[in-house]
Amino acid sequence: MTGKVMIVDDEPHITRNLEKVIPWEMLGLEVAATAKNGREALEALQGGEIDLLLCDIRMPVMDGMTLVKTIRDAGMDLDIIMLSGYQDFSYTRTAIQYGVQDYILKPIPYDELTGVIARVMSQRRARQRQQQDERVRMNAVLDLANEKVLFDVLKDYTDVSHNHWLVAEDEHELSGRSYLLLVLDMDAGAEEAKDWREWNDKERKLWNFAVANVLRESLRRSGMRHAVIQMRDGEWCVLAAMKEGYRFDRGETSQWIEKLLEEIRKHVKLSLHAGVWGDLVDMKGLSTAYKRVHRSMQLDPEAERIRFFTGETLLQNVSHEVLWSSSERILEALKRGHAQDVNEEMKLLSSRLQSLGTPELGRIKPVLHYFALHLMREMKEMQLLGKEQEEALWRKLDRRISAKDLLSVIRQTADAGLAGSSDKKKHSERTIAEAKAYLDRNLYRDIGVEEAATRVGLSTSYFSLLFKQTYGETFIEYVTRQRMEKAKQLLENTSKSVAQISKEVGYSERRYFTKVFMKYTGENPTDFRARLQQPG
Template sequence: MKLKALLVDDEYPILNNLSKVLKWEELGVEVAGMARNGAEALKFAEEQQIDIILSDIRMPVMDGLSLAKEIRERGMRTEILLLTGYQEFEYARTAIRYGVKDYISKPIHYEMLEQTVDKIARQIRTERGASRRGSQLNSVVNWASEHFITQILSGRGQFLADEDGEEEFLSHPRYSVMLADLEGYAKSSTFWTREERRRFNCRMKKLLKERLPFGDGQTVLQLREGEWFIFYDADSIIQKTREVLYPVYSELQRLARTAGDMEVRILAEKGPFSLNELSGVYHRIQRSLLLTPSEEWLLNGEELKPGLFEAPEETPESQWRWLEQIGSALRGEDENGVRKVIDELRTYLALLDEHAALRAEKMLHYMLIHLLREMRELQLLKDHEEEAVWEELQQPLGLKDLMHLLSELAIRPKGPASSRKPAEQLMMVAGDYIARHLGGDFGIEEVADHLGISCSYFCLLFKNHYGETFVEYVTRQRMEAAKKQLATSEASITQIGQGLGYQERRYFTKVFQKYTGVTPSDYRASVHGVQGSVMKE
C-alpha cells in the first residue's frame, strides 16, 4: 500500500531537500505535493487523501500548529510530523494535543527524519491492515449504504472505484455468502396486511443479524420478502457449519411455522468472492436453491452438481433467463418485452418431446411461484387475484395449462402500475418529502414508508418519473442547493455541507467537486471574485 505525503515549509530550499534527500520510493511513500504555508496545505489535504504531513511550525498565513488544529477539526485521518527549531520546543509539545505524531528539531538530521517517517508509515500500514477486513465490511453500509448495495445485487447499479485503493477493495475475493429462503412464503402470506408482512420480515432479519456466528464482519440484506442474502468475511469461516448453524435454523423455523406453512432453506458457499462478484453470485445461488429438491434445510453450494444450474441449452433449467427477462420487463413496465419472452417460451415448449415436457412442467411451476413473488414485491397483484392463482396451482395442471396461466399472469393489466395519475401523485409527494429533508439522514426505505409502498415499487416509479435513480436525484438536489448557498450566504463550507446532510467536510467537498468539477472553495471564489476568497471557509 503506497502512502501519500505532503511537504509544508515556507523555505523552498528545505522543501527541495525534503523531496529529494529522503528515499521516498524505498519508504513506499509518494510525495503528493508541496505547500509554502498551512493554508495551501489545508486546501491540498481537502482535495486529496494525504497520509503523512511533514510541516514546519513557523510559516506565514497559517502556521503549522493552526494547520494541525484544522486537520483534526475536519476529522482527517492524516499523521502529522512537525519540523521545529530548538526554541519552539514548547510549541511542539502543545501540538501533541492536536494529534501530532512526532517532531524533528532543526537543523534537520535527514537520516533521523527518514527513520521517523519509516516508523510512521509502518504504523499506518499496520493499523489499517489489522482493521481492514473487519472494518471495511462492517462499515460497508456507511461506505455505500445498504440500499445502494441492494440496488447493485438486484442489477440496477454497479460499484465504481473512484479513489486509490477502492479498486483493490472491490475486486479482492474476501467474502463468503449465504442465502436463506422461506419455501411457501408467497402462499402463506397472501392475506397478511402490508404491515404484518413488514413486521414478520423484520423479525426474521433481526434474528439472522443477532444469531449468525460471523460477528461484526457480516451484512444481512433483504432484496425481496421471504429471502435474505448474507455475506461475511471469509476469514470467519467456521468449522462444522451444520452444527453451528442448526440453532439459528431452529429459531428461524420456529418463527416461520408459527406464522404459516413455511420451510426455511439455507444455501451457503464459502467462495471467497469479491464485492464486484456478489450480484452474479446472488442470482446463481438463488437459482440453485429454487431448482434443488427440498429434503435438506442446508445446502453446500460447492457440493451441488454443476448441471443443476448450468444445464445444457436444450434443458428447461437453462431457460431461467426467460424468468429474469420477464422480471426485468415488469419492473420497467415494458409490456412488449414481456410478450416477446412469452412468445419465445411458447415456441420452445412446442418443440419438446414427451420426456422433456415433463421436466418443463416443473420448471413452469417454479417460474409461476417466482413470478408471483416478484409481482407481490412490485404491488402488481391484489390479494384476491394472488389467491386465485394459488388455487389454480393446487390443481393438476399440464404443460399447456401452466403456460396459459403464466402468460395470463404476466400480460394482465398491472394494477397500480397501470394507473399513471396515482403514480404521479406519489412521486409529487416523494419530491416534496426529499425537498423538506435534504439536510437529514434518509434513504429509499424512509421515503417508501412515508408513501406506504414497497422499496422495489418506489424505485420503479421514481426512475420512470424522474429519469434518474433516487441517489442521483438527491445528490443533484443537494449540490444545486449547495451552489446557491455558496453564492448567496456567508456560512462556512462545513456549515453548508452539514446543513445538506454531509457531516464530514471532506466528503462534501468530494461530492461537490465530482458534480461541478471544482471544489466548494473555488466555486465560491469564482462567484464572488478574488474578494470572495476572504469569506468563511
C-alpha cells in the same frame, strides 16, 4: 491490555531506577525498551508500538528535543514525558510546541512522576476509547450508506466501482474488499408460508423488518462488516466483507449460515432456504453472482436448506435454463408494461412445452411451478394483483396440477399483471413525480428509499425500479447528487460552517458528509470554499 513504555536516557543508573522504582504493573504498563540516545530510540521504535516515552533532553548523538520533533513529524501516536535537569523555560516552551504531555525536573521525584504517568495514561486510554467509539459509529454510518447503494448494485441498476462518488469509503479499503454472498429466501409454496399469504401489507413489513433485524444482530455479534439487503418480500441478500487473505471454506461457511438460519427459526418462527455463491466476489461481480444464485436456487431440484452455486451450476440442465430465460423475459416485459412482448414470449413458452415429451415435461414441472410462484410474488411487489385474484391463483397452485395447468396459471397471472399495469402506468408516473417532489422538499432529512416508497404506497423494490426507469438514475444517486449540489451552493454563497451545511443537506455525521463531498467534487468542503473565495 498492558501498555508499552520506552525509557531514553544516557545515564544508566537513572534508567535502572526508573525500571525498578515506578510501579509499572500497578499502572498497567511494562518497560518494553530502553535507549541511550535519540538515534537508538528511533531504531527501537521501528520494532513495535510504544504507548509512553520517558525521555531525557540532553543526550549524545541525538538529543531529546530532536527525537521528539522527529517522532511528531513522522506522525507516531505515543505520549511523551520529558525528564531534564534544566529549568530554562525555553526548553519547556519547545516541549509544549512538540506536543509533550508533561515535563519533570531532575532529580526525579518518583512519587510525583508516578502520578503524572497515571494521569497521562488515563487520558490516553480515554482518548483511545473515544476514538474506538467514533470508529464504530463511523463504520455503522458507512455500512448503512453502502447498504442503501448495494440494493441498486445487486439489481444492476447502477455500476459502482471503488472510485464512484456514491461510495464514501477510502479507495484502498474498498478496492481490496471481497464479499461472501448469501441469498435467503422463503418457499412461498410451502405449508408454513400459508399464514404469510394471509397477512396484510403492514404485517408483512413488520415480519420482513424482524427477519432483517435478527440477521443484522447475529452478524454484528460475529464482528463481521456486513450488509443485509431486502430484495423483495421474503427474500434477503447478505453480504459479509471478508478480510484480505481469507480463504473460502464450505464447511465453515455452512456452519455459520446454519447459525443464521437457526436464529431466524428461533426468533421469527420461519424456515428459510440459503443459496451461497461458491467463492468470494468483489463489488463489480456482485450483480452477476446474485442473479446466478437467485436463479440457481430455483433450477436446482435438490431440497437442501443450504446450497452452494458456481458459474458451472447453471449449465447442468440446459432445458431448465432455456425455460427460465424465457420466464425472465416475460417478467421484464411485464415490469415495462409491454403487452406485445409478454404475448410473444408466452407463445414461445407454450410452443417449447408442447414440443417436450412426457418424461421431460415431468422434469420441467418444478421449474414451471416455481416461476408461477415467482411471478405472483413479483406482481404482488408491484401491486398488480388484487386480493381475490391472488387467493384464486394460490388455490390452484396448492393443488397437484399438470404442466399445462401451471402454464395456464402463469398466463392468468401475466394477464392480471398487464391489466393492472395499463391502469397503473399514468398513476405510477404521478406517484414517482410526487416522490421526487417530496425528496426535494426534505433533502435536509436522512430519507431512505423505504420511507420514500412507503410515502407513495409502493414496495421498495418496485419503487426503485420505477424511479430508475423514470429518471435514468437510482434513488440514491438522485438524492446524493441533489445534496452535494445544494452543499456546493451553500459553501459558495454563505458563511455557514461545514458542520451546519452537513446537517442542512441531510448528513448528521460531518465526517461522512466530507467523505461523500470529496468523492463527488475531488475536494474537501473547506478547500472547495477557499478556492471559490480566492480573488480573481
